[in-house]
Structures are given as structure tokens and as C-alpha cells.
Amino acid sequence: MSDNLLHVKAVETYYGNIRALAGVDVEVKKGEIVCMIGANGAGKSTLMMTICGSPQARTGSVTFEGQDITRMPTHEIARLRIAQSPEGRRIFPRMTVFENLQMGASLDNLKYFNEDVEKIFTLFPRLKERQSQRGGTLSGGEQQMLSIGRALMARPKLLLLDEPSLGLAPLIVKGIFAAIKKLNETEGLTVFLVEQNAFAALKLSHRGYVMVNGKVTMSGTGKELLANPEVRAAYLEGGHH
Amino acid sequence: MANISNTTESASSNLMARALREAFYAGLVALGLFVLFVGLKTDQNILNELILVQRWGLLAIFVAIAAVGRFLSVAFIRPYLEERKAAKAAAPAQEAGFVARNFSMIAVIVLLLYPPVMVYFFGFQGSLKWVDNFGIQILIYVMLAWGLNIVVGLAGLLDLGYVAFYAVGAYSYALLSSYFGLSFWLLLPMAGIFAALWGIVLGFPVLRLKGDYLAIVTLAFGEIIRLVLINWTAVTKGTFGISGIAKASVFGIWSFDVSAANNFAKSFGLPMSSAYYKIFLFYLILALCLITALVTIRLRRMPIGRAWEALREDEIACRSLGINTVTTKLTAFATGAMFGGFAGSFFAVRQGFVSPESFVFLESAIILAIVVLGGMGSLIGIAVAATVMIGGTEMLREMEFLKHIFGPDFTPELYRMLIFGLAMIVVMVWKPRGFVGSREPTAFLRERKSVSGSFTKEGHG
Numbered sequence: 001m002s003d004n005l006l007h008v009k010a011v012e013t014y015y016g017n018i019r020a021l022a023g024v025d026v027e028v029k030k031g032e033i034v035c036m037i038g039a040n041g042a043g044k045s046t047l048m049m050t051i052c053g054s055p056q057a058r059t060g061s062v063t064f065e066g067q068d069i070t071r072m073p074t075h076e077i078a079r080l081r082i083a084q085s086p087e088g089r090r091i092f093p094r095m096t097v098f099e100n101l102q103m104g105a106s107l108d109n110l111k112y113f114n115e116d117v118e119k120i121f122t123l124f125p126r127l128k129e130r131q132s133q134r135g136g137t138l139s140g141g142e143q144q145m146l147s148i149g150r151a152l153m154a155r156p157k158l159l160l161l162d163e164p165s166l167g168l169a170p171l172i173v174k175g176i177f178a179a180i181k182k183l184n185e186t187e188g189l190t191v192f193l194v195e196q197n198a199f200a201a202l203k204l205s206h207r208g209y210v211m212v213n214g215k216v217t218m219s220g221t222g223k224e225l226l227a228n229p230e231v232r233a234a235y236l237e238g239g240h241h
Numbered sequence: 242m243a244n245i246s247n248t249t250e251s252a253s254s255n256l257m258a259r260a261l262r263e264a265f266y267a268g269l270v271a272l273g274l275f276v277l278f279v280g281l282k283t284d285q286n287i288l289n290e291l292i293l294v295q296r297w298g299l300l301a302i303f304v305a306i307a308a309v310g311r312f313l314s315v316a317f318i319r320p321y322l323e324e325r326k327a328a329k330a331a332a333p334a335q336e337a338g339f340v341a342r343n344f345s346m347i348a349v350i351v352l353l354l355y356p357p358v359m360v361y362f363f364g365f366q367g368s369l370k371w372v373d374n375f376g377i378q379i380l381i382y383v384m385l386a387w388g389l390n391i392v393v394g395l396a397g398l399l400d401l402g403y404v405a406f407y408a409v410g411a412y413s414y415a416l417l418s419s420y421f422g423l424s425f426w427l428l429l430p431m432a433g434i435f436a437a438l439w440g441i442v443l444g445f446p447v448l449r450l451k452g453d454y455l456a457i458v459t460l461a462f463g464e465i466i467r468l469v470l471i472n473w474t475a476v477t478k479g480t481f482g483i484s485g486i487a488k489a490s491v492f493g494i495w496s497f498d499v500s501a502a503n504n505f506a507k508s509f510g511l512p513m514s515s516a517y518y519k520i521f522l523f524y525l526i527l528a529l530c531l532i533t534a535l536v537t538i539r540l541r542r543m544p545i546g547r548a549w550e551a552l553r554e555d556e557i558a559c560r561s562l563g564i565n566t567v568t569t570k571l572t573a574f575a576t577g578a579m580f581g582g583f584a585g586s587f588f589a590v591r592q593g594f595v596s597p598e599s600f601v602f603l604e605s606a607i608i609l610a611i612v613v614l615g616g617m618g619s620l621i622g623i624a625v626a627a628t629v630m631i632g633g634t635e636m637l638r639e640m641e642f643l644k645h646i647f648g649p650d651f652t653p654e655l656y657r658m659l660i661f662g663l664a665m666i667v668v669m670v671w672k673p674r675g676f677v678g679s680r681e682p683t684a685f686l687r688e689r690k691s692v693s694g695s696f697t698k699e700g701h702g
Contacts, residue, residue: 002672044284052560054557054560057422073557073560073565074560074561075560075562075563075564075565078560078561078562078563079563083561083562084561086501086557086558086561089563090555090557090558091551091555091558092551092554092555092558094550094553094680095550095551095554095682096678096682098680098682098684099547099683102547102684103547103548103551103559103562105683132682135682141350150562153263154563155564176284
């Protein structure tokens with residue numbers, strides 16, 4: 001258990017009186033890619049936001065590196081090097097690509113700044129081409145790259161990705177997922193992502209969870225889940241992949 | 242060749258003919274429209290009888306305006322606009338001219354030379370109007386708008402009660418100098434600190450608010466400060482205001498009090514005049530403005546300034562990047578308020594009199610309008626907007642000739658707000674993002690061999 005980087009234990013999260021998460025348990029070990037798949041409104045993004053402390057879990061606990069972060073404010077959680085590429089990307093539209101990346105590094109007093117920017121420009125060469133363009137003028141795929149790049153600038157121990165494939169062409173999704181895989185393999189980056197694109201996400205991940213109505217209904221390795229007939233019926237067949 | 246010049250000639254004569262024809266029709270329509278409204282007027286004479294007054298002269302002016310306006314529009318303005326459009330399309334990427342590139346440098350030099358030039362042309366007494374009513378007045382608004390720009394333009398927090406901090410600054414100076422006799426140079430920083438504290442006091446309750454809700458609370462805050470000033474008569478003397486506020490001195494070395502031994506004019510053996518003080522004040526507010534600008538420019542490149550701008554763009558993303566939005570908002574309020582406080586204490590020292598009437602909501606609205614018109618976040622745009630708006634409305638006082646047209650009862654100042662509003666609408670239609678709508682990036686990759694010229698160009702400046 002001690003090699004758990006992130007441990008979400010029996011977490012319940014409410015929006016007012018509405019229960020969005022009904023006792024969720026998730027474990028992410030160091031060096032893993034773990035995905036959470038599920039339909040719209042299952043509570044995937046809520047789980048992501050609960051890990052980041054906004055909204056905070058009503059019951060249960062979130063532990064990161066053995067430290068209880070359930071009641072911590074969001075910006076302090078981020079300072080533990082949990083970086084997030086949030087739902088809807090949320091890049092800074094009027095700032096340039098370069099400035100967006102700089103914002104990501106604000107925690108680091110810019111010590112590794114040049115090195116890290118180079119790394120991200122190698123990972124996503126498109127961002128290098130667009131570095132002095134305003135964030136809002138980028139295409140959806142480029143914005144997603146920027147959002148991930150900005151999160152990586154913080155040198156995260158855990159990278160949270162909320163639907164990185166949303167609204168993107170399959171080819172671009174492929175590129176982004178390849179980049180995530182490369183980061184995991186070369187640098188041992190731990191990634192937790194939530195996805196609707198079950199096929200691509202499960203193929204990428206070491207392990208996966210399935211969420212239905214605020215509860216985890218299934219879990220297993222990526223391969224197991226891909227082969228599981230229930231998962232296939234609910235999330236894979238009839239899809240485009 | 243002869244052929245070409247021939248066609249252009251005939252085209253231009255065609256244009257003139259069309260312009261004249263359209264001008265004639267416009268005049269005709271105006272005559273038809275206005276003959277009963279303007280040309281004839283019913284009035285009561287001394288015997289209470291209704292008589293018909295004929296105003297053919299005024300009618301002629303109306304018709305002439307319509308006709309001449311139409312003629313100019315068809316013959317000159319429209320061809321000019323079309324030509325410019327075509328020229329713009331032909332040469333899209335034009336290198337900025339010398340003036341455009343060094344605009345701020347030139348502006349500072351012009352402002353430094355402004356008082357001596359005015360004195361040279363109008364004499365000491367004649368220059369008062371230009372230095373005081375135009376120069377100082379505009380610069381006060383430039384400073385206020387630059388201060389508000391930190392809150393609204395950079396941090397994106399819509400503040401409708403900015404005048405409260407202006408009032409705090411003004412009353413800090415007025416009260417502390419008249420009760421304790423402290424000097425301007427001591428009270429200037431103190432006024433800034435007091436205003437900054439009030440900025441934090443306002444900031445705390447509104448931390449969770451955004452947009453419209455924030456605007457309403459800040460509006461209320463501005464009114465609360467004003468009402469306190471009116472009703473706390475024991476200290477502030479209420480609506481009577483505080484008069485006889487001490488003048489500022491040149492760092493305590495020379496005074497501008499007539500009776501003082503170290504009077505500025507006496508020390509230099511100059512003839513007595515109030516113009517020295519005004520010119521001194523002009524340079525003082527100019528210095529304060531430049532400090533505001535330099536601090537803003539510096540802050541934008543520092544982590545806190547970047548955090549402000551990021552906060553304006555997306556608060557949730559800010560938090561997920563580890564930015565403490567609470568302190569970021571509070572520092573924005575405090576910094577903006579501090580400059581409002583500086584401007585306020587300057588205002589008190591310049592007027593020698595403060596009363597709650599100077600700090601009504603309209604002032605907040607005007608300052609905000611200047612920030613929006615200038616282009617949120619752009620210092621140069623805001624300075625231009627302040628000059629146009631405040632200078633323009635001051636200009637109205639000078640337009641004596643309008644009385645010859647509209648009669649001796651016409652007071653152009655009364656149309657100040659009307660023209661202010663019209664100008665705002667025109668600017669917003671013409672340039673929806675304000676005079677300078679583009680944002681200067683604060684960071685860019687150091688020039689390396691791999692970065693092409695088209696990228697580095699944007700970064701400079």
C-alpha cells in the first residue's frame with residue numbers, strides 16, 4: 001500500500017444536496033498510467049476536481065504521498081506537484097503560448113524554466129511554432145497540447161488529465177496520447193486520466209476503472225477491461241473505434 | 242497617358258457634380274423638415290398673445306449644415322475612406338513609423354516641455370488655464386485610470402467604487418494636515434498606505450464575487466465611504482468640506498505660502514505669481530503618473546503581475562497552477578487603491594479644499610470609462626483616452642463661438658455628459674477593444690537562432 005502515490009478512499013462529494021460521488025476508491029501507484037472511464041455525468045470530472053480540492057470531499061479521504069490532502073486549498077494541493085489539465089483545457093486565451101507555459105512554472109521560481117520549455121517544445125513541436133501567438137487563437141488540439149504542456153511545466157509528480165481527447169480529431173488524439181505514453185516511459189511520469197474515449201484510454205493505461213453514477217463498478221488492467229464483455233457492450237461497441 | 246488623366250479628370254468632375262446634386266437634395270430635405278420646426282416659432286408677447294416668430298437665419302444654418310455636410314461626405318470623406326481601405330488592403334504589414342515606435346518617449350518629453358512652452362506663449366497668468374485646467378486635470382485622471390487599470394485591466398476585477406480610494410487619499414491628507422499639521426511629503430505615502438488598507442478591507446468580503454456581483458458590491462462600497470464623509474460631521478465637517486488645506490512645498494526647501502520666509506518667488510527674486518505653484522504641481526503629478534506607469538510595467542513582468550493577468554483570464558486554472566487567488570486579488574485591490582490614494586492626496590493639495598461632492602459615483606464611472614475606452618491593460622491607450630475625454634470636455638468651456646450659433650444662453654459645458662456619452666459610443670463602435678486593444682506580451686523566448694524574425698518582432702517593446 002505504501003507505494004500508492006495517490007489514494008482516494010471512500011470519497012463522497014456533493015453539489016448542494018446532490019451526491020455526485022458515492023464512495024469512490026481509486027489507487028494510483030508511482031509510474032503508472034491509470035484511467036477512469038465512464039459516460040457523461042458519471043462523476044469523472046467531479047472526482048478529478050475533488051482530488052484538487054474544489055469541491056472538497058464531504059466524507060472519505062484523499063491521500064497523496066501519505067499526506068492527507070482532503071481539506072487542503074486547491075493552490076496548496078497544486079504546490080505538492082499535482083498538476084492538472086482541467087476539463088475544457090482552461091488555457092489563458094489572451095496570453096501568448098509562451099506566457100501560458102510560464103504561468104505553469106510559477107511554482108518553480110523559474111529555475112528549470114528554459115530546460116523545461118525546450119522539453120515541451122520537443123514534445124509538442126506545434127507549440128514552438130505558435131509560441132508568440134495568443135492562446136485563444138490556437139486550434140482545439142493545440143490548446144490541449146498547451147494545457148498539458150502548462151501542467152508539465154510544474155514538474156509534476158502526478159499529472160491529472162480531464163478528457164484530453166474531448167472534441168479533437170482522432171489523429172490529434174493519437175498524437176497527444178503518444179506524447180503521454182512517451183513521458184511515462186522515459187521519465188516515469190505518473191498519470192491519472194478520465195476519458196470518455198474508452199478504447200484509446202484503456203489501450204494507453206496500465207490499469208483502469210469504470211465509473212457509473214458516482215460509483216466505481218469495475219476495475220482491472222487496461223487489457224482486462226478491454227476484453228471485458230460488459231465494458232465492450234457499454235463503452236466500446238457501436239463506437240467509432 | 243493623356244487618356245488616363247482625362248478619365249480621372251472626368252471621374253472627379255462627375256463626382257463633384259454628384260456631390261453638388263446630393264448636397265442640393267439634402268438641403269431641400271432639411272428645408273422641408275425644419276421649416277416648421279425651426280423656421281417658425283410660436284411665442285407669447287407682452288400682452289399674452291400668441292405670435293409667430295420667424296427665424297430664417299437659424300433655418301438657413303440648419304439647411305447649410307445639411308447641404309455642406311452632404312457635399313463634403315460625398316465629395317471628400319467617402320472617397321478618402323475608400324482609398325484608405327484600398328491602400329490598407331494593398332500594404333497590410335507596414336512597419337510602424339518613428340512616432341508610433343517612440344510614442345511614450347515623445348509623450349514624456351512633450352509633457353516635460355509643456356509648462357515652459359505655455360508660459361512662453363501665454364505669459365505666467367495666461368498659462369494658468371493650460372497648465373492647471375488642462376495639464377493637471379488630465380494627468381490626475383491619467384493617474385486614477387492607470388491605478389484602476391491594475392484592478393480592472395490587469396486583474397479583471399470590475400470595480401465601480403474606485404473613487405472611494407481617491408476620497409480616502411484626499412481626506413487622509415486634508416484631515417491629517419489640518420489637525421496635525423503634517424507635511425505633504427509625509428502624508429503622500431501615508432495616504433497611499435491608508436487607501437491600500439481600505440483596498441484590502443474592500444477586498445476581503447468580495448473575494449468570492451465576480452463580474453456583475455463584484456461590481457455592485459464595489460459600487461456600494463464607494464457610496465458607503467461617501468456617506469460616511471457626509472455624515473461624520475465631527476471629523477469631516479460633512480458637506481461643508483475641509484478648506485484651507487496646506488499647500489505642498491518643494492521638499493520643505495521652498496514654500497509657496499505668500500507669507501513664508503522661504504517663499505519660492507522671494508527666494509529667487511521673481512515677481513509674485515500663483516503660476517509657479519501650478520507649474521510645480523504639474524511636475525509633481527507628472528512624476529506621480531510616471532511612477533504609476535513604471536510600477537505597473539515592472540509588476541506586469543513579475544510573478545504577481547502575471548498572476549493578476551492569469552486571474553483575469555481564468556480563475557480555476559490559476560488555482561490549479563498553485564496560485565493563491567486570495568492574496569492575488571487582495572494585492573490587486575491594494576495596489577490599485579494605493580495609486581488612487583496618491584492621486585487623492587494630490588487632488589486635496591491642488592484644490593486646497595475637499596468635500597464629499599468631489600467623490601460621487603460619476604467620478605468612478607468616468608475613470609472606468611477611460612480605462613475601457615483606452616483598452617483595458619494598455620497604459621498608452623488609457624492616457625490617450627484620458628486626454629481625449631477630459632481634455633475634450635474642458636475644451637467645451639473654450640467654445641465661445643458656439644454662442645453665436647445657438648444664442649447667448651447656450652452653455653456648452655451643460656452638454657458635457659451628452660458629448661462624453663456620444664464619444665464613448667463612437668469609440669466602442671469604431672474600436673470595440675478600446676484605443677489600444679492589443680496586449681503586449683510580457684515574456685518571450687530569448688532570441689535564438691531557431692526563432693524566426695516574425696516571432697521576435699512581437700516580443701520587443
